[in-house]
Amino acid sequence: DVNIKEIIEIALHNVQKYANDKSIKIMVNCPEDVPVIRTDKDKLIRVFVNLLTNAIKFTPEEGEVSIIVEDHDNHLQTSIKDNGIGISREKRDKIFDKFYQVDSTATRKAGGTGLGLAIIKGIIDGQGGNIYLESETGKGSTFTFRLPKELKEDDFTEIEGA
Numbered sequence: 001d002v003n004i005k006e007i008i009e010i011a012l013h014n015v016q017k018y019a020n021d022k023s024i025k026i027m028v029n030c031p032e033d034v035p036v037i038r039t040d041k042d043k044l045i046r047v048f049v050n051l052l053t054n055a056i057k058f059t060p061e062e063g064e065v066s067i068i069v070e071d072h073d074n075h076l077q078t079s080i081k082d083n084g085i086g087i088s089r090e091k092r093d094k095i096f097d098k099f100y101q102v103d104s105t106a107t108r109k110a111g112g113t114g115l116g117l118a119i120i121k122g123i124i125d126g127q128g129g130n131i132y133l134e135s136e137t138g139k140g141s142t143f144t145f146r147l148p149k150e151l152k153e154d155d156f157t158e159i160e161g162a
């Protein structure tokens, strides 16, 4: 079982230097009593690190990034929000494809391979969740993912039989 607050702390530790270098503040808003979820800890850390790295990479200096966790009936919802360059409507559908990078000077300057979001989507889908993006060009982007709090029936059978 995984406590998402613990995951966030580890992820923050990973990206803090990068954020500091750009004087970007990272805010966290997570309920104290957030329930533990049954998911792969290392994979979830990777999701946070990748999303935070993107948020920092595509946000100008002195920007702001926030992590908002909400406890819903059947799932935990996490949003990672930045006030960076944003992603245009046409590009939004392609953003989770392997090797896709928005073709702009800002992106090319930022480097990377365009694999981060494809990996994240694979992890989230594989854990029975979903991820989506809201963005406005020039204003920022918010990536929101949901993970189920309970295992699905078929996952459960697998574990019982193990």
Ligand code: ATP
Pocket: 054, 055, 058, 082, 084, 085, 086, 087, 095, 100, 101, 102, 103, 107, 111, 112, 113, 114, 115, 116, 117, 118, 140, 141
């Ligand atoms: P990698 O993650 O492999 O180092 P990358 O960051 O370019 O490279 P992805 O994380 O898959 O690749 O992101 C794909 C593209 O989506 C990015 O190149 C960028 O154009 C766009 N993008 C991702 N996150 C953001 C964001 N928070 N704000 C603006 N654009 C973004």
Ligand code: MG
Pocket: 050, 053, 054, 112, 115, 116, 117
């Ligand atoms: Mg990336």
